[in-house]
Amino acid sequence: MRLLSTKATCNSHGQDSSYFLGWQEYEKNPYDEILNPKGIIQMGLAENQLSFDLLESWLAKNPDVSGFKRDGKSIFRELALFQDYHGLSSFKKALVDFMAEIRGNRVTFDPDHMVLTAGSTSANETLMFCLAEQGDAFLLPTPYYPGFDRDLKWRTGVEIVPIHCSSANNFKITEAALQQAYQEAEKLNLNVKGILVTNPSNPLGTTLSLEELNILVDFVNGHKNMHLISDEIYSGTVFNSPGFVSVMEVLNNRFSNRDQAIWDRVHVVYSLSKDLGLPGFRVGCIYSENDKVVAAATKMSSFGLVSSQTQYLLSTMLADKKFTKNYLVDNQKRLKRRQKMLVSGLMKTGMKCLESNAGLFCWVDMRHLLKSNTFEAEMELWKRIVYDVKLNISPGSSCHCSEPGWFRVCFANMSEETLKLAMKRFKSFVLSLSSDNGENKAYSKRNSLTKWVFRLSSNDHRHRDQEER
């Protein structure tokens, strides 16, 4: 009899090994403007570090809130004891209002249909436990966030079947691709319980079009017992047209009768990790009109409740409508500016990005830099960028992209100066390539090559891996 469980000893926490390598290298040699100017710049972390000053100034103006005080009185005792899995009602109210605001108040949410969870990592896993059995499958459009392999599959036993999206139509979801994925699942004898999309998309940085949303809703509506999960954690990072349309809006417009079955089968996931830049506070939620899902997910949230201290702090912050309004506008302006900086910087080196209007990253086309149209060539290019150019970016294969040569490059987790430096490094790199005339001089750095190959084949368990989206 084996000592530990299968889950503890398998590798299906899904953490991709190449992804790790980049992290490891960065940790060994992190860029610092003063202390380590030649170090690796971290561009693989989808964090929003652009608007902390706005949060800090709010906190400075509201010192009582962190001091466990409400109207001058200490509520420490109340908060210390509060472990009700229904969540702090003032927080849920403030959160649904915030979500509505992000959606231009075109949709409203009912706090009683919201379940709080310790981050959207927990929300997504909980939804899997509620909607699917071990061995069932969910369809996900590629490319997708690498963490889903762990979050959706590991402890739940649920499978992911990819919906292959192609650069030919800017990675949009098509009905044909959807059908194909469904048939693929059938061939594999998997019972498809639903579709999970990230809108806005990670890693694409684009919002789903109305057309795509309708395709998804129609598909789910047309299949009995199929669900649609819309992970909308980047909804507050939309900084350009065509603007964000939530799946809830589509439902509102198309299905005015709330008794229609579709209402029970669409669920939204949200979090404050990207919009507010607070991943450390572990605030996520599930929103569903399906009472049974809400009831089951609420009980399951016992395994990942949000700290009452944090619920209280954020309930007052989000209830400050003046603050949230300004924050959302300012934050979007800053993100837009940064994205422009990255896009134009890359353009100068001959690299194009997928046209994006959201997110904390760009989806960059480096196919023309590949030695061959293969994932091996993509890996090789990636390693060069990590080791030689000293930029940690995410290769498309780690996001299950079906075409080699695409990379996700983040822009909101560093200073402007650092971003500019990164652009300079890219430029030198691309210039060096063209001066090579196809004879890759980088190959002369054989030491590094062997190092990489050796590392990939050894299974180093002591890497410091981190949460990442």
Next chain:
Amino acid sequence: MLSRKANKDSHGQDSSYFEGWQEYEKNPYHPIQNPLGIIQMGLAENQLSFDLLEYWLRRNSNTMALLKKDAVSAFRELALFQDYHGLPAFKDALVKFMTRMRGNKTKYSSDKLVLTAGATAANEILMFCLADPGHAFIVPTPYYPGFDRDLKWRTGVEIVPMHCSSSNGFRITREALEEAYELGQELNLKIKGVLVTNPSNPLGTTMTKTELIHLLDFAIDKNIHIVSDEIYSATVFDSSSSPTTTSFISIMEAVKERNNNNIRERVHMVYSLSKDLGVPGFRVGMIYSNNEIVVAAATKMSSFALVSSQTQFLLSNLLSDAKFTEKYMEENQRRLKRRREMLVRGLRNAGIGCLRSNAGLFCWVDMRHLLKSDSFEAEKELWKRILCEVGLNISAGSSCHCSQPGWFRICFANISEDTLQLAMQRMKAFTNSIVFSSANNHTIYNM
């Protein structure tokens, strides 16, 4: 349309437990607004020492404002900190705190610690790491009703109860362990380990050295795991001189003395700040294990239940104040002891005895003599009377899977002294009335 897990009621919430809650919520006692309402004695919370924590907070207001010792803001750093290895300063403070609190008999180290959002998450994660669906853990009865959900619901792991009896003070015996193991075999379940709560909920007792030896012998013999949920470890109040000389022996101490590397790798501890510090809302739990692979897997699984960095920061500062925590532990234990004595005296006055206890936030109360018959139906009836007529919400032994009817868990640390006194008065009035009516009705009760 939904999963079986979502549809089943096997999140295990016992219906009488629920009912009691519901009744209480409908008619909660309040000294002024509702003096005839139901007094909540079914909640194992420690509300006795908040003033001490509030005192510390007032003197360390910078910590709440997320300012470091040099008054520099840690906000940005904390806002971004989602590393599942946990805030190093917090883990350091925790292991030092645990080492001190357990009398410096075992040194705990940060790299064996995994932080989780409460012990609820910790226990479930350990099940995911140690057992596959269909495997089982032996759990001595009576046990915390929440285990039916925490250990079984999403993991598919089964619980095989190990029946403890009042005849020997509900102590764990080698025979009972073997019997449970055989039961597991009969049910075709692979037993992966034993899970104990030490100090026990609902008994309020610490495991003796003998019990720990039996447990270790058994686990070595059967080549299985031991999970020791020690969330009540700092509520032990039988110390004569200091909090560090109590009769509490941690599983980590016991296994150290064994000097057997194999069993060392199969012993895991769960802890939390919910009971000792009385902060269940902050969701701070942890797994401690000597097994590297378990620590590695549990660390990754903790992604689904990380502790808020804001909370990690606050508590790391509080716990590193050694002077404060020592004083806190001492005073907290003193208050718990006093409260427990109040409850025991009050019950004795009403002709009711308790299991002799030295820890916890509750007493395990013997009301067998008040049952109409030696059955769980009679226990339920008595429970209902106590809830509706006496106006006390207490926990029936059957909800803790006790194999003998007539035992109840009564909490003493979640209400004020006055409320406790009132509860005791109500109890006395109740038992008097039973004696009175038995005198009239010739019904025989064993007193």
